[in-house]
Amino acid sequence: MKPALLAALLFTVAWPAAATAQDLGAPIGEDGPVERAATEASQAQAEEGISFTVTDESAWQDIGIAIPAFATDRDRATPANEAGTAALGREVARVITANLRNNGLFKPVGPDSLPQPTFPQITSPSFSTWSGRSAEMLVHGYVRARDDGRLVVGCYLYDVALQNELVREGWVVAPGDWRRAAHKCSDLIFSRLTGESPFFDSRIAYIAETGPKDRRVKRLAVMDSDGANHRFLTLGSATALTPRYSPDYSKILYLSYVDGNPRIYVYDIGSGKQTLVTENRNPTIAPRWSPDGKHILYSMAVAGNTDIYRVPATGGASVKLTDNPGIDVGGSYSPDGTKIVFESDRSGSQQCYVMDADGKNQKRISFFGGRCATPEWSPRGDQIAFTRIAGDFNVAVMNTSGGNMRVLTRGWQDEAPTWAPNGRIIQFFRTEQNTGRSGIWQVDLTGQNERRLPTPVDASDPAWGPIRP
Amino acid sequence: MNTKIATILLLASATGLAACAKKAPEVLPPAPTQTAAPTQPTPQVQPSGPAVGTQGHFAAAVGSSTTIYFDTDRYNIDTQDAAALQAQAQYFARFPQVTFTIEGHADERGTREYNLALGERRANSAKAYLVSLGVDANRISVVSYGKERPVALASNEGAWAQNRRAASVIIN
Numbered sequence: 255m256k257p258a259l260l261a262a263l264l265f266t267v268a269w270p271a272a273a274t275a276q277d278l279g280a281p282i283g284e285d286g287p288v289e290r291a292a293t294e295a296s297q298a299q300a301e302e303g304i305s306f307t308v309t310d311e312s313a314w315q316d317i318g319i320a321i322p323a324f325a326t327d328r329d330r331a332t333p334a335n336e337a338g339t340a341a342l343g344r345e346v347a348r349v350i351t352a353n354l355r356n357n358g359l360f361k362p363v364g365p366d367s368l369p370q371p372t373f374p375q376i377t378s379p380s381f382s383t384w385s386g387r388s389a390e391m392l393v394h395g396y397v398r399a400r401d402d403g404r405l406v407v408g409c410y411l412y413d414v415a416l417q418n419e420l421v422r423e424g425w426v427v428a429p430g431d432w433r434r435a436a437h438k439c440s441d442l443i444f445s446r447l448t449g450e451s452p453f454f455d456s457r458i459a460y461i462a463e464t465g466p467k468d469r470r471v472k473r474l475a476v477m478d479s480d481g482a483n484h485r486f487l488t489l490g491s492a493t494a495l496t497p498r499y500s501p502d503y504s505k506i507l508y509l510s511y512v513d514g515n516p517r518i519y520v521y522d523i524g525s526g527k528q529t530l531v532t533e534n535r536n537p538t539i540a541p542r543w544s545p546d547g548k549h550i551l552y553s554m555a556v557a558g559n560t561d562i563y564r565v566p567a568t569g570g571a572s573v574k575l576t577d578n579p580g581i582d583v584g585g586s587y588s589p590d591g592t593k594i595v596f597e598s599d600r601s602g603s604q605q606c607y608v609m610d611a612d613g614k615n616q617k618r619i620s621f622f623g624g625r626c627a628t629p630e631w632s633p634r635g636d637q638i639a640f641t642r643i644a645g646d647f648n649v650a651v652m653n654t655s656g657g658n659m660r661v662l663t664r665g666w667q668d669e670a671p672t673w674a675p676n677g678r679i680i681q682f683f684r685t686e687q688n689t690g691r692s693g694i695w696q697v698d699l700t701g702q703n704e705r706r707l708p709t710p711v712d713a714s715d716p717a718w719g720p721i722r723p
Numbered sequence: 724m725n726t727k728i729a730t731i732l733l734l735a736s737a738t739g740l741a742a743c744a745k746k747a748p749e750v751l752p753p754a755p756t757q758t759a760a761p762t763q764p765t766p767q768v769q770p771s772g773p774a775v776g777t778q779g780h781f782a783a784a785v786g787s788s789t790t791i792y793f794d795t796d797r798y799n800i801d802t803q804d805a806a807a808l809q810a811q812a813q814y815f816a817r818f819p820q821v822t823f824t825i826e827g828h829a830d831e832r833g834t835r836e837y838n839l840a841l842g843e844r845r846a847n848s849a850k851a852y853l854v855s856l857g858v859d860a861n862r863i864s865v866v867s868y869g870k871e872r873p874v875a876l877a878s879n880e881g882a883w884a885q886n887r888r889a890a891s892v893i894i895n
Contacts, residue, residue, distance in 0.1 A: 466876075467873060467876045468872065468873055468874065468876055470871070472871075493871055495835060495871075496835065496836060509839075514866065515866055516839055516866070516867060516869075537839075537843055537866075537867060539836055539839045539840065540836040540839075553836070553840065555840060555843040555844070555847075555867070557847055558798075558843055558844045558846070558847025558848060558850075558851075558865075559844070560840035560843065560844070581837060581840040581841065581844065583836050583837055583840050584836055597837065599796070599837075603796065604834070604837055627834040627837055628834050628836070641834050643834075647832075647834075667831075667832075669834055669835070670834065670835065685831070687878040688876075688877055688878045690831065690873075690876070690878075714835075715835065
């Protein structure tokens with residue numbers, strides 16, 4: 255009796271202890287692709303007649319886009335919205351409006367100040383209504399609840415002056431994924447009007463911060479690109495830092511002090527389990543994925559000296575890529591995976607270097623005065639974003655040989671840029687002087703459209719994932 | 724073995740005292756009662772003071788020398804650091820059962836990952852110096868906190884100077 259009781263006690267005590275020992279919350283489950291739905295009209299129709307050419311971003315911002323509430327064939331209950339599919343259609347239009355407005359891309363007008371089209375009008379708009387409101391572009395859409403509970407969301411973009419359909423697409427989503435359909439529609443509009451790749455349907459991993467400056471609690475967290483669907487992944491008993499989403503969103507690399515030392519872990523999002531990136535007694539920091547997700551870069555200090563290593567994502571032997579008495583840290587692959595940009599203080603201060611993916615041909619590229627830290631290669635391949643330290647800390651970009659350096663932000667301490675999947679927008683974190691409070695900000699490549707992202711608490715170390723399938 | 728420790732003790736205290744003479748008055752040489760009985764460690768007296776194996780005992784013995792400070796982006800041991808580490812080495816020679824961690828830190832005016840590497844470098848630099856003074860490397864663990872754990876909270880040169888540090892913390 256007594257040993258059994260003791261064993262039972264030990265079991266009940268040990269189980270939650272094991273969970274907290276890893277500092278992990280409940281798993282959030284896997285990410286899946288969104289199914290495309292057939293829309294009624296032919297695709298060919300969509301390819302005709304675009305009426306203007308976009309040459310720079312400032313021109314986009316003058317485009318007025320009307321985004322009235324999405325219609326529904328019949329108002330039905332859906333787990334996505336208590337009030338039914340008609341109310342959900344209004345929400346979808348609001349999300350699209352916020353996406354386009356918040357990123358400084360266009361002048362969208364949302365459903366709350368516009369008349370609502372009927373379901374038949376989605377495919378044959380009342381153009382006179384919209385030209386009278388001086389809208390140049392018109393977004394229509396519908397939300398339909400299927401009998402299996404899933405939602406079909408259709409999205410149509412019209413040129414009001416030409417009275418012409420520019421593009422249409424539809425998606426089938428689970429009710430819990432309705433925002434993804436709104437992001438897919440935002441991406442469709444953005445791509446059609448700018449010729450750029452999409453970026454709205456993506457997620458961001460970051461560090462949520464609470465507490466006073468000397469006892470900051472730092473938790474791993476994730477959210478959609480617009481701040482929705484926010485989740486904390488760690489509990490906060492151990493400091494978590496510097497996350498990176500895997501290219502397929504199945505895993506997150508991040509640093510945790512869960513065993514008392516800085517160590518890189520591979521966190522599996524589906525199972526909620528994590529493993530060390532490499533079995534080693536030395537501290538490991540600064541994790542990065544290769545673009546194909548097959549390799550991981552990490553930096554490891556041996557007897558105080560930090561160098562960059564590469565290990566297969568499935569485990570195995572590590573390869574040392576730098577071998578230098580200076581601090582070599584970080585690393586960001588070019589999109590084709592052939593080169594790596596990293597930072598090193600081998601010259602006496604932090605500067606940016608490029609090497610081949612196997613560590614050969616290491617060459618400094620930053621020669622513009624000040625320091626070059628946390629370089630990140632653009633997904634488009636043509637630019638490198640970095641933290642420029644010259645008095646204050648600011649986010650800057652340069653080309654891949656270190657030329658055409660441009661400073662984009664003017665904060666006291668702006669740090670650690672991360673690229674939107676399409677390489678048009680950069681997020682970073684800004685720390686306030688004295689208080690140490692931090693927030694995630696984003697800026698476009700002109701440096702003119704800067705805004706703070708809404709997060710439930712203070713935030714740092716953003717890592718923008720790729721566009722979702 | 725004993726003679727080796729004794730020699731190190733003598734050397735360390737000599738240089739420690741010499742360096743202390745040039746330093747700020749807050750850094751006091753070890754109390755005379757503690758240096759007077761080197762042959763019998765862990766005396767059971769001192770009923771009111773902190774016990775051996777605690778940070779309090781270490782701090783009472785070496786004063787502010789538990790922590791050394793660095794210039795911006797530097798990790799070298801200057802003469803002030805050397806004096807403090809000599810005081811530490813003297814303490815660790817006297818209490819050979821004590822193990823400890825050196826925590827390396829950086830100020831907030833650096834990027835996060837670089838600061839983690841820099842804190843690691845500073846802590847290892849302090850460890851190497853202690854090992855050169857005869858402290859067994861197996862007694863010393865090292866951890867970097869980068870800029871994550873500041874002690875001075877303002878954003879100015881004075882605060883940053885206090886945060887660029889390597890602090891020795893007793894494990895037992």
